[in-house]
Amino acid sequence: MADSKNISWHDSKVTKEQRRNLNHHKSVTVWFTGLSGSGKSTISVELEKELHRSGVRTYRLDGDNIRHGLNKDLGFDPDDRKENIRRIGEVSKLMVEAGLVVLTAFISPYRTDREEVRNMVEHGEFIEVFVDASIETCAARDPKGLYQKARAGKVKGFTGIDAPYEAPVNPEITVNTDEERIEESVQKIISYLKTKQYLINETI
Numbered sequence: 001m002a003d004s005k006n007i008s009w010h011d012s013k014v015t016k017e018q019r020r021n022l023n024h025h026k027s028v029t030v031w032f033t034g035l036s037g038s039g040k041s042t043i044s045v046e047l048e049k050e051l052h053r054s055g056v057r058t059y060r061l062d063g064d065n066i067r068h069g070l071n072k073d074l075g076f077d078p079d080d081r082k083e084n085i086r087r088i089g090e091v092s093k094l095m096v097e098a099g100l101v102v103l104t105a106f107i108s109p110y111r112t113d114r115e116e117v118r119n120m121v122e123h124g125e126f127i128e129v130f131v132d133a134s135i136e137t138c139a140a141r142d143p144k145g146l147y148q149k150a151r152a153g154k155v156k157g158f159t160g161i162d163a164p165y166e167a168p169v170n171p172e173i174t175v176n177t178d179e180e181r182i183e184e185s186v187q188k189i190i191s192y193l194k195t196k197q198y199l200i201n202e203t204i
């Protein structure tokens, strides 16, 4: 990749704090990580619906969607996954600057890649949500039929089958979709956001 030269930062006259004040809530990235089929998309969709209903300005970034556009040049080897997560980290950082609550749903299987995203932003602007589910559960759900293909050798390097998934060591939130209903997981995350005062003046 070429280095960027002869460029300089240009400040705005509106700050992140001012944008947050206008929105009446803080901005943050809620980063879902977990196996394919663990429930990242499902939970983030329901969470966004609840937040939006309460007047929170949100945006959702989802692996499948982003890989159709911004990241359509990337595959699934470790370097491409790293670049995928780096770009999403940068995009979510911009959205946090813009004052939004950003919900990201990517497998993001490598701990170091997730930590790099955490380190891009200020303390408290990255909330890691581990969507925990056994590989047996995920493979039984198999919403896209990819586990079946991976087990038949028709998809190579599939996370949890023949590519690794590194679970978070100390995530801010863990939801266990083997045991919890979707609504319970959503409420757990909302409680965290309220307790930590990300949602100020909200009716949620």
Ligand SMILES: Nc1ncnc2c1ncn2[C@@H]1O[C@H](COP(=O)(O)OS(=O)(=O)O)[C@@H](OP(=O)(O)O)[C@H]1O
Binding pocket: 035, 036, 037, 041, 063, 064, 067, 076, 080, 081, 082, 084, 085, 105, 106, 107, 108, 109, 144, 146, 155, 156, 157, 158, 159, 163
């Ligand atoms: N080899 C391989 N491994 C894992 N997943 C695969 C693979 N090939 C395609 N898919 C589909 O791509 C979705 C994962 O994309 P992500 O961008 O979230 O992956 S990553 O974070 O870069 O690892 C993932 O979607 P989710 O099921 O929503 O997680 C799959 O549908």
Ligand SMILES: Nc1ncnc2c1ncn2[C@@H]1O[C@H](COP(=O)(O)OP(=O)(O)O)[C@@H](O)[C@H]1O
Binding pocket: 034, 035, 036, 037, 038, 039, 040, 041, 042, 043, 105, 131, 141, 143, 176, 177, 178, 180, 181, 182, 185
């Ligand atoms: N408790 C639960 N939490 C989340 N999803 C669940 C749960 N129970 C069953 N599911 C189902 O599991 C599937 C999860 O798929 P998805 O949300 O696409 O996962 P991911 O985005 O992690 O690949 C969906 O079909 C969803 O309806």
